[in-house]
Amino acid sequence: MHQVNLAENIFYLGFNDRKTHLFENLWPIPHGVSYNSYLIVDEKIALIDTVERNFVDQYLEQIEILTNGRKVDYLVINHMEPDHSGALKAVVAKYPDIILVGNKKTFDMVANYYKITKNTLEVYDESELPLGKHRLTFATTPMVHWPETMVSFEMTEKILFTGDAFGSFGTLDGGIFDDELNLDHYEEELMRYFTNIVGKYCPHTQRALKKIETLDVKMLAATHGPIWRSNLKYILDRYENWSSYTTDPGAVIVYGSMYGNTEKMAEVIARQLAIRGVKNIRVYDASKTHASYIISDIFKYKAFIVGSAAYNNELFPSVETLITKIEHMGIKNHLLGIFGSFGWNGGGVKNLQKFAENIKWELAYEPVEEKGTLKADKFQQCIDLANAIADRLMD
Numbered sequence: 241m242h243q244v245n246l247a248e249n250i251f252y253l254g255f256n257d258r259k260t261h262l263f264e265n266l267w268p269i270p271h272g273v274s275y276n277s278y279l280i281v282d283e284k285i286a287l288i289d290t291v292e293r294n295f296v297d298q299y300l301e302q303i304e305i306l307t308n309g310r311k312v313d314y315l316v317i318n319h320m321e322p323d324h325s326g327a328l329k330a331v332v333a334k335y336p337d338i339i340l341v342g343n344k345k346t347f348d349m350v351a352n353y354y355k356i357t358k359n360t361l362e363v364y365d366e367s368e369l370p371l372g373k374h375r376l377t378f379a380t381t382p383m384v385h386w387p388e389t390m391v392s393f394e395m396t397e398k399i400l401f402t403g404d405a406f407g408s409f410g411t412l413d414g415g416i417f418d419d420e421l422n423l424d425h426y427e428e429e430l431m432r433y434f435t436n437i438v439g440k441y442c443p444h445t446q447r448a449l450k451k452i453e454t455l456d457v458k459m460l461a462a463t464h465g466p467i468w469r470s471n472l473k474y475i476l477d478r479y480e481n482w483s484s485y486t487t488d489p490g491a492v493i494v495y496g497s498m499y500g501n502t503e504k505m506a507e508v509i510a511r512q513l514a515i516r517g518v519k520n521i522r523v524y525d526a527s528k529t530h531a532s533y534i535i536s537d538i539f540k541y542k543a544f545i546v547g548s549a550a551y552n553n554e555l556f557p558s559v560e561t562l563i564t565k566i567e568h569m570g571i572k573n574h575l576l577g578i579f580g581s582f583g584w585n586g587g588g589v590k591n592l593q594k595f596a597e598n599i600k601w602e603l604a605y606e607p608v609e610e611k612g613t614l615k616a617d618k619f620q621q622c623i624d625l626a627n628a629i630a631d632r633l634m635d
């Protein structure tokens with residue numbers, strides 16, 4: 241394989257996964273994903289994170305080549321999720337004297353997941369690990385997105401190894417560094433990765449960003465996706481905006497509808513928003529579009545307008561799944577509109593109102609609920625709902 245240098249004697253050691261359909265058995269990855277590990281070869285040799293289990297053989301082989309058969313001294317564990325610790329056991333088996341570098345929470349996990357308890361080196365914020373010409377220092381970034389997550393900073397070349405922070409879905413198709421590829425291709429997958437994997441932990445991400453600001457970082461090397469060395473502002477600005485719930489004027493309209501009555505209300509609302517000059521409007525059928533795409537768009541746009549048919553006294557199931565996810569993620573600072581159709585005693589809008597209470601977003605207009613097909617009175621209310629949202633988005 242090509243030898244890929246981040247700097248002299250600092251190597252990229254990652255693999256592309258184009259086979260897996262669902263990341264974490266949950267998130268669709270049509271463009272695949274890469275698992276990035278890194279290797280520093282100096283007087284001491286250090287690996288930074290490992291890779292997913294399926295790549296173990298190739299991984300060990302590459303280490304052997306890049307180290308010229310020398311022993312690896314340290315394995316720095318920035319993150320314990322198995323997509324990065326998948327080769328940990330194999331690495332320890334091959335290099336029995338290797339020292340595992342992590343924080344208190346890391347080693348609890350190493351013991352619990354891999355039953356390994358020896359040769360550990362606990363580090364703290366600003367601890368230093370000299371390797372020769374290169375030196376590593378550390379900063380914990382709790383809950384970005386696991387309790388043990390931390391970042392490691394190589395002080396000579398000023399490279400920050402960030403774990404999943406700044407990571408992206410999408411394989412590295414030849415280009416590995418940001419300046420080697422067209423970032424337009426990664427924009428959506430970068431955001432879908434952040435919003436769905438890390439997005440529950442926006443306040444923690446804000447704290448991590450503040451910590452990172454104090455370092456003079458020249459390169460961001462995450463465990464998924466491109467390495468950022470030319471356009472750090474591109475990724476840092478996005479992380480700042482997303483983790484502070486900064487949105488553009490626009491609306492995401494989502495509905496759950498069996499026979500099209502609720503859907504029709506969504507169409508009316510969308511059209512009226514457009515008439516009022518709102519250009520960013522996304523309409524989704526909750527049963528068809530995977531929640532990860534919808535959640536990503538909710539982080540993009542200020543208004544969320546959600547409709548549900550009544551279904552056995554409850555919400556339509558796909559809408560229920562989506563709003564439960566949104567509630568669990570605790571997304572903030574949005575405008576809300578709700579609507580739906582029912583046949584006899586309702587259940588859709590009623591439960592959307594509970595969602596409104598729980599999520600505490602500002603309800604821009606009263607809920608619009610129609611019995612059966614959309615008629616003149618409720619048509620006008622859909623228009624009024626759209627106008628109320630547009631008033632807020634366009635001012």
Ligand SMILES: Cc1cc2nc3c(=O)[nH]c(=O)nc-3n(C[C@H](O)[C@H](O)[C@H](O)COP(=O)(O)O)c2cc1C
Pocket residue numbers: 496497498499500501502503549550551552553554581582583584585586587611612613
């Ligand atoms: C399986 C099923 C369960 C339903 N359960 C309820 C219900 O509990 N309460 C109610 O008011 N209407 C219920 N309805 C009626 C629908 O909510 C109503 O027909 C509505 O107009 C459907 O909207 P849609 O065309 O957007 O699917 C049910 C319909 C179906 C097919």
Ligand SMILES: [Fe+2]
Pocket residue numbers: 319321385404
């Ligand atoms: Fe992770």
Ligand SMILES: [Fe+2]
Pocket residue numbers: 321323324404463464
């Ligand atoms: Fe990961």
